Amino acid sequence: MKxxxxxxxxxxxxxxxxxxxxxxxxxxSPPKVVLPLWQHTGAPLxxxxxxxxxxKKGQKVADVEAFIAxxxxxxxxxxxxxxxxxxxxxxxxxxxxxxENDGQEEVERREPLPKDIENxxxxxxxxxxxxxxxxxxxxxxxxxxVKVSPPAxxxxxxxxxNGAECEPYLTCDHRVMVERPDTVLLGLRILVRAxxxxxxxxxxxxxxxxxxxxxxKLVKYMSIPTEVVPxxxxxxxxxxxxxxxxxxxxxxxxxxxxxxxxxxxNNVQTASAIGRMAEEGMPLVERVITVSGECxxxxxxxEVPLGTVLEGIVAFCGGFVKTPQKIIxxxxxxxxxxxxxQVPVIKGTSGFLFxxxxxxxKEYPCIRCGRCVDGCPMFLLPxxxxxxxxxxxxxxxxxxxxxxxxECGVCSYVCPAGIPLTQFIKLAKAEIIRxxxxxxxx
Amino acid sequence: xxxxxLPAIIMxxxxxxxxxxxxxxxxxxxxxxxxxxxxxxxxxxGANCGACGYPGCVGLAEKIAxxxxxxxxxxxxxxxxxxxIARLLGNHEEFRFESxxxxxxxxxxxxxxxxxxxxxxxxxxxxxxxxxxxxxVCRYGxxxxxxxxxxxxxxAITMDRESxxxxxxxxxxxxxxxxxxxxxxxxxxxxxxxxxxxxACVSKESGKVVRQACLRGCIKCQLCVKTCPEKAIxxxxxxxxxxxxKCTLCGLCVEKCPTHxxxxxxxxSSVSPVSEAQVEVK
Numbered sequence: 001m002k003x004x005x006x007x008x009x010x011x012x013x014x015x016x017x018x019x020x021x022x023x024x025x026x027x028x029s030p031p032k033v034v035l036p037l038w039q040h041t042g043a044p045l046x047x048x049x050x051x052x053x054x055x056k057k058g059q060k061v062a063d064v065e066a067f068i069a070x071x072x073x074x075x076x077x078x079x080x081x082x083x084x085x086x087x088x089x090x091x092x093x094x095x096x097x098x099x100e101n102d103g104q105e106e107v108e109r110r111e112p113l114p115k116d117i118e119n120x121x122x123x124x125x126x127x128x129x130x131x132x133x134x135x136x137x138x139x140x141x142x143x144x145x146v147k148v149s150p151p152a153x154x155x156x157x158x159x160x161x162n163g164a165e166c167e168p169y170l171t172c173d174h175r176v177m178v179e180r181p182d183t184v185l186l187g188l189r190i191l192v193r194a195x196x197x198x199x200x201x202x203x204x205x206x207x208x209x210x211x212x213x214x215x216x217k218l219v220k221y222m223s224i225p226t227e228v229v230p231x232x233x234x235x236x237x238x239x240x241x242x243x244x245x246x247x248x249x250x251x252x253x254x255x256x257x258x259x260x261x262x263x264x265x266n267n268v269q270t271a272s273a274i275g276r277m278a279e280e281g282m283p284l285v286e287r288v289i290t291v292s293g294e295c296x297x298x299x300x301x302x303e304v305p306l307g308t309v310l311e312g313i314v315a316f317c318g319g320f321v322k323t324p325q326k327i328i329x330x331x332x333x334x335x336x337x338x339x340x341x342q343v344p345v346i347k348g349t350s351g352f353l354f355x356x357x358x359x360x361x362k363e364y365p366c367i368r369c370g371r372c373v374d375g376c377p378m379f380l381l382p383x384x385x386x387x388x389x390x391x392x393x394x395x396x397x398x399x400x401x402x403x404x405x406x407e408c409g410v411c412s413y414v415c416p417a418g419i420p421l422t423q424f425i426k427l428a429k430a431e432i433i434r435x436x437x438x439x440x441x442x
Numbered sequence: 443x444x445x446x447x448l449p450a451i452i453m454x455x456x457x458x459x460x461x462x463x464x465x466x467x468x469x470x471x472x473x474x475x476x477x478x479x480x481x482x483x484x485x486x487x488g489a490n491c492g493a494c495g496y497p498g499c500v501g502l503a504e505k506i507a508x509x510x511x512x513x514x515x516x517x518x519x520x521x522x523x524x525x526x527i528a529r530l531l532g533n534h535e536e537f538r539f540e541s542x543x544x545x546x547x548x549x550x551x552x553x554x555x556x557x558x559x560x561x562x563x564x565x566x567x568x569x570x571x572x573x574x575x576x577x578x579v580c581r582y583g584x585x586x587x588x589x590x591x592x593x594x595x596x597x598a599i600t601m602d603r604e605s606x607x608x609x610x611x612x613x614x615x616x617x618x619x620x621x622x623x624x625x626x627x628x629x630x631x632x633x634x635x636x637x638x639x640x641x642a643c644v645s646k647e648s649g650k651v652v653r654q655a656c657l658r659g660c661i662k663c664q665l666c667v668k669t670c671p672e673k674a675i676x677x678x679x680x681x682x683x684x685x686x687x688k689c690t691l692c693g694l695c696v697e698k699c700p701t702h703x704x705x706x707x708x709x710x711s712s713v714s715p716v717s718e719a720q721v722e723v724k
Binding site: 085088089090091092093336337338339340358359390420423424426427430431 | 558559560562563564566568569572573574575576577581647
């Protein structure tokens with residue numbers, strides 16, 4: 001079996017054995033959920049409910065008119081007790097709808113989608129996806145309906161389902177593929193129909209053998225030509241541009257989108273959520289996350305309602321065996337460090353990791369060994385960009401294509417001198433964008 | 443010998459012709475130059491630093507001459523330069539000179555603001571801010587990584603090792619505002635250089651949260667609002683505002699504030715360069 005991959009990148013220890021064999025466990029309705037009004041890439045939402053309202057599970061509670069946004073639905077039935085600032089995993093704090101569980105388990109469902117998806121109108125499907133609040137569940141949380149709506153003049157010919165899950169520790173996509181292959185494939189059919197593509201690929205890293213054999217069997221019954229592609233286990237294989245390059249050999253132009261090469265990439269869990277909505281009529285109100293790391297009593301893959309507070313998840317997993325020194329939302333490479341157990345699960349949460357040791361690399365001066373250059377999957381010069389950012393030479397950094405960086409973290413990981421290269425590059429990107437906007441300071 | 447006369451005469455006539463044409467053209471297309479520009483330029487520091495936001499000192503002088511820029515636009519020259527320019531322009535009556543200084547409106551240093559995590563990474567407040575999460579309970583206060591110290595062109599800011607907060611030297615600060623625009627938290631503000639009372643906390647959190655977050659934060663008790671005999675203090679949009687026009691510097695609010703987040707600044711500035719400049723102008 002020939003493995004496809006992209007040039008450069010880095011081989012990481014997958015560290016998935018903690019949770020890869022554990023099946024998905026539903027944690028049930030928590031006593032309280034906190035739904036931040038910003039869970040996706042795009043415009044923040046406006047609440048449609050007010051304090052004191054009684055909401056049902058699946059009821060739309062927030063929306064906004066903007067195109068790049070996805071509505072939000074109540075994940076439990078209960079009473080809205082507050083709309084206030086709450087801990088947010090990536091924004092510090094943000095306005096959120098707090099719903100207290102009333103134990104009634106009342107549910108608001110939509111009509112299940114008809115079985116003959118191939119005869120449905122693609123415009124109807126895009127709207128249906130938006131109303132379901134679907135966003136990319138891989139981590140970036142980009143609204144799915146935007147992805148499958150090609151602008152005039154652009155044609156999408158291929159849908160890629162991303163089952164690479166290249167981040168170490170995370171296994172939620174793996175488990176979804178093993179346990180819910182039917183909903184994944186149903187979701188894929190809906191996605192293909194919604195964007196008008198002709199064929200589909202499912203890219204899976206070769207360390208998930210059971211998924212590869214399972215899907216290789218199942219795709220034979222698909223109504224559209226679908227191919228399962230084994231990918232090399234290399235980081236960042238699950239990045240959009242890298243997976244397109246590996247599977248199709250097409251290169252997304254700098255600053256461009258996969259749309260520019262006629263491709264839409266979706267996470268397998270997104271497809272699974274769409275498939276479930278088609279079958280059960282329930283919008284995106286829960287997702288599968290991985291809880292892992294050496295500090296947690298029972299690591300596992302959990303199906304949690306959106307808005308569940310981390311404290312409750314830790315308690316469900318049996319608490320800590322060691323005091324965690326570092327808590328990360330997402331994978332260890334691109335995840336965000338957390339400073340509070342009060343953060344809720346949002347749509348982009350792929351997991352929580354609890355480590356007993358803090359990051360302890362001592363920083364030394366750069367010796368220009370070039371490891372970051374060899375590793376960078378975007379062919380940038382991280383050491384040089386970091387230096388430019390450090391000395392505020394942002395214009396020059398822009399000339400050296402700093403904006404192409406996707407912040408995968410490979411450069412920081414491989415740096416033997418322990419320089420936080422990715423953070424420097426992140427700073428340069430933010431400063432360039434700030435200056436373009438006319439020096440808005442905050 | 444006589445061969446020389448003809449060319450000499452021709453050249454002479456040509457020269458005269460060109461000379462007269464040039465003289466006429468110079469008159470006809472003369473550019474009116476404001477003599478003020480040169481005079482103002484002589485008064486400006488001539489460093490061409492661009493701190494005023496105009497292209498060098500000439501650019502600023504032109505704008506001041508056409509009254510498009512205020513007379514105190516040059517932050518480096520300070521009140522003395524402004525006074526001289528005002529005297530030159532002769533309209534000092536309309537203008538009240540006030541030099542501005544940057545001040546820190548946060549007292550949440552080490553041991554004062556509650557820390558919940560430690561930060562390792564790029565020593566730059568803006569880079570820290572991009573992470574989204576905060577290592578302290580308070581996400582409004584000073585981060586303390588010293589970006590202001592780095593950007594200050596006049597070395598007026600030093601980071602205090604013990605508190606981890608920037609200390610601004612009023613003597614060196616020219617009020618250029620560079621630190622104010624670079625600070626991601628907005629805890630540096632430009633204020634007039636005279637004695638005044640300020641709220642040294644920008645947190646918009648409720649009193650309960652602030653109490654957990656910081657020993658010197660504004661807990662929204664509004665005791666100062668009730669205390670002020672001049673009704674100069676009001677509570678609006680989750681923040682205490684002090685009306686500096688009404689404030690008589692009686693100091694009652696500073697005494698009453700339970701968390702000492704009201705502070706009196708520039709106390710000994712009674713003989714500040716500002717008042718000197720005013721005297722000189724009048």
